[in-house]
Amino acid sequence: MAKYEKIADDLRIRIRAGEWLPGGKLPSETPDLTGHYKTSLPTIRQALGVLAAEGVVDKVHGRGNFVRKPRKLVVRTNQRHQWEKDRARLSDTTRRETGATEHDTGLTVSDLVFSADFQKVEANEDLAHVFGVAPGTQLLERIYRTRYQEEDAPFNLSHSYLVYDVVKANPELLDPSTEPWPGGTQNQLFTIGIELDRIDEHLTARPPTAEEAEELGLRAGVSVIVLRKVSIDTGGRVVEVSDVTLPGDRTELVFTTPLNRW
Amino acid sequence: MAKYEKIADDLRIRIRAGEWLPGGKLPSETPDLTGHYKTSLPTIRQALGVLAAEGVVDKVHGRGNFVRKPRKLVVRTNQRHQWEKDRARLSDTTRRETGATEHDTGLTVSDLVFSADFQKVEANEDLAHVFGVAPGTQLLERIYRTRYQEEDAPFNLSHSYLVYDVVKANPELLDPSTEPWPGGTQNQLFTIGIELDRIDEHLTARPPTAEEAEELGLRAGVSVIVLRKVSIDTGGRVVEVSDVTLPGDRTELVFTTPLNRW
DNA sequence: GAGTGGTCTAGACCACTGT
DNA sequence: CAGTGGTCTAGACCACTCC
The missing domain is CATH 3.40.1410.10 (Chorismate lyase-like)
Structure with a gap:
């Protein structure tokens, strides 16, 4: 399994476990996540891209990555x-x-x-x-x-x-x-x-x-x-x-x- | 507009125009597309990633990128x-x-x-x-x-x-x-x-x-x-x-x- | 083995957000 | 202005497909 997939899986599990609440902010791509997972920025971004495509994470330019809140139907x-x-x-x-x-x-x-x-x-x-x-x-x-x-x-x-x-x-x-x-x-x-x-x-x-x-x-x-x-x-x-x-x-x-x- | 978006738009238009038929193979990422759009491989791959997420293109490892065929419902x-x-x-x-x-x-x-x-x-x-x-x-x-x-x-x-x-x-x-x-x-x-x-x-x-x-x-x-x-x-x-x-x-x-x- | 896509690095520079 | 994400480069090396 690729490194970015492992990171995506790990983050998904931590999000589901409630480590960050809906609407909450994930650690910054640089330097927090690159440091924590000891990898380069593009790899972290690829992992976050997977979660964004699943609708688990919202990426917001200039502010950070956030756990997506369920929408009102x-x-x-x-x-x-x-x-x-x-x-x-x-x-x-x-x-x-x-x-x-x-x-x-x-x-x-x-x-x-x-x-x-x-x-x-x-x-x-x-x-x-x-x-x-x-x-x-x-x-x-x-x-x-x-x-x-x-x-x-x-x-x-x-x-x-x-x-x-x-x-x-x-x-x-x-x-x-x-x-x-x-x-x-x-x-x-x-x-x-x-x-x-x-x-x-x-x-x-x-x-x-x-x-x-x-x-x-x-x-x-x-x-x-x-x-x-x-x-x-x-x-x-x-x-x-x-x-x-x-x-x-x-x-x-x-x-x-x-x-x-x- | 970012370079990868321009490339994605251009490819989308060419696909809709029928330049490649459903099931047909797009030019190779390297060297064809990087050469044609005069850019680096990651940028080409980002553009193709957009089209794959839209369901327009199928990426197949080792074979190429293909125009997706409609599925039988x-x-x-x-x-x-x-x-x-x-x-x-x-x-x-x-x-x-x-x-x-x-x-x-x-x-x-x-x-x-x-x-x-x-x-x-x-x-x-x-x-x-x-x-x-x-x-x-x-x-x-x-x-x-x-x-x-x-x-x-x-x-x-x-x-x-x-x-x-x-x-x-x-x-x-x-x-x-x-x-x-x-x-x-x-x-x-x-x-x-x-x-x-x-x-x-x-x-x-x-x-x-x-x-x-x-x-x-x-x-x-x-x-x-x-x-x-x-x-x-x-x-x-x-x-x-x-x-x-x-x-x-x-x-x-x-x-x-x-x-x-x- | 040739062709092609997939992963990853290290780093530069730009763009957006909020203080 | 500081913090953070977005884009892009140039290139190395791996993995899959097909002849």
């Missing part, structure tokens, strides 16, 4: 979909009170900052296949970012797609200044006569790309959860596809599957 | 739960035909290798809280590993917990040699008079720990999906808790949420 349930459907036909004033994200997080509208960008795009192979339309079909792409008032990085980056010719029936849906729309997408669809029958969510996880790390403000040692939400109406037609990128260290997804009784 | 749906429940009361011979994993993957029993280890453990704070029992209560811990016949690394590592005093009603359930049990856990529970009402699944994603990377055979640049499945019976009691670790590059989870009609 934002929980997102699949019951939000039925909840949103139940509200889709309620009055405007009732719908204004809360949205689905606030429902999940327990936060109020004022804690959250929200931005929306809309544009017309042509369906690529992938989206065309999911919607069951021809590639090149006009889609409305809506990009949403949600973040806490106090934090600078968003915790949710979402690309939503709708078939342009379907949504243009209500011109308000083409205007980003109407966002955040009270009642969410299901109410928007209701205004053009669409009722959802079910929602399929496809999930994978992977390390962030360079762009995602930048945009979501992710440190080393954090994964992203990639969620594709496909909304299907009562006629069996795919009416919305939404690709959501969530930071793995701040997000817990909960899915409840009810079972038929014997 | 194993799909796991939440419809498997109802499917398994429907089969729980069928005859032994029918149940023997296939299990839930084969149902999801489309593979047959002979393609998969399966191992099970059982032991009695005491509930820690966490598990005691989920089961709603006192910490220290006796639990049956069952550890399962599933892998392809041809691959050496499992694609699924699962720790399942049951309350010992509940399952001991059927001594066969305490014996690992009865695994894989035809009909799965829901049939096992049926033999002791338990019917499930719903299943809650909690999901997060993070980089693998050193142990998980070892056990699941994960390369750099792969995340794990951590799934806690909680099974609740018709009396509202938690009867099974299962912690499943899945490799992010080989797993897609699909959850379908049906909605009530207006």
Whole structure:
């Protein structure tokens, strides 16, 4: 086993044993760790790099290396979909009170900052296949970012797609200044006569790309959860596809599957 | 911007542009890349390290650096739960035909290798809280590993917990040699008079720990999906808790949420 | 044995943080 | 300004793969 691996293992064990508390500062790379392990700086840095990639240690330039604290999780349930459907036909004033994200997080509208960008795009192979339309079909792409008032990085980056010719029936849906729309997408669809029958969510996880790390403000040692939400109406037609990128260290997804009784 | 970041960006762009195909070999670190970018070996290696952490490049000792190929996904749906429940009361011979994993993957029993280890453990704070029992209560811990016949690394590592005093009603359930049990856990529970009402699944994603990377055979640049499945019976009691670790590059989870009609 | 990546050294110099 | 981490060099030597 390489020297840097031995050092990484030793530090990991000492961290798990509580020698330094979460948020606590490790000894300095030079001269403390190089002295303690009797090795050169690059070897110490390689060991710390392993721990940073695992999400055990946070490296902070100019300050030191710290034991990472667990993040507070934002929980997102699949019951939000039925909840949103139940509200889709309620009055405007009732719908204004809360949205689905606030429902999940327990936060109020004022804690959250929200931005929306809309544009017309042509369906690529992938989206065309999911919607069951021809590639090149006009889609409305809506990009949403949600973040806490106090934090600078968003915790949710979402690309939503709708078939342009379907949504243009209500011109308000083409205007980003109407966002955040009270009642969410299901109410928007209701205004053009669409009722959802079910929602399929496809999930994978992977390390962030360079762009995602930048945009979501992710440190080393954090994964992203990639969620594709496909909304299907009562006629069996795919009416919305939404690709959501969530930071793995701040997000817990909960899915409840009810079972038929014997 | 640092030199190694510029090199990483340049290589990423060239890879995305298709200069080297998936599975293709990049130029050698020495002398090709050091010569091309006119820099020292450690700098080149740092740039390649970034791409390896993103899962873009596979480093293979003694052979070279390769553009990573996308992995074939194993799909796991939440419809498997109802499917398994429907089969729980069928005859032994029918149940023997296939299990839930084969149902999801489309593979047959002979393609998969399966191992099970059982032991009695005491509930820690966490598990005691989920089961709603006192910490220290006796639990049956069952550890399962599933892998392809041809691959050496499992694609699924699962720790399942049951309350010992509940399952001991059927001594066969305490014996690992009865695994894989035809009909799965829901049939096992049926033999002791338990019917499930719903299943809650909690999901997060993070980089693998050193142990998980070892056990699941994960390369750099792969995340794990951590799934806690909680099974609740018709009396509202938690009867099974299962912690499943899945490799992010080989797993897609699909959850379908049906909605009530207006 | 040739080719290629992995580890490690010793040290210079830059950049960021907080006093 | 002192303390600390980040980048980079030039080169030695080891370990793995494949012919």
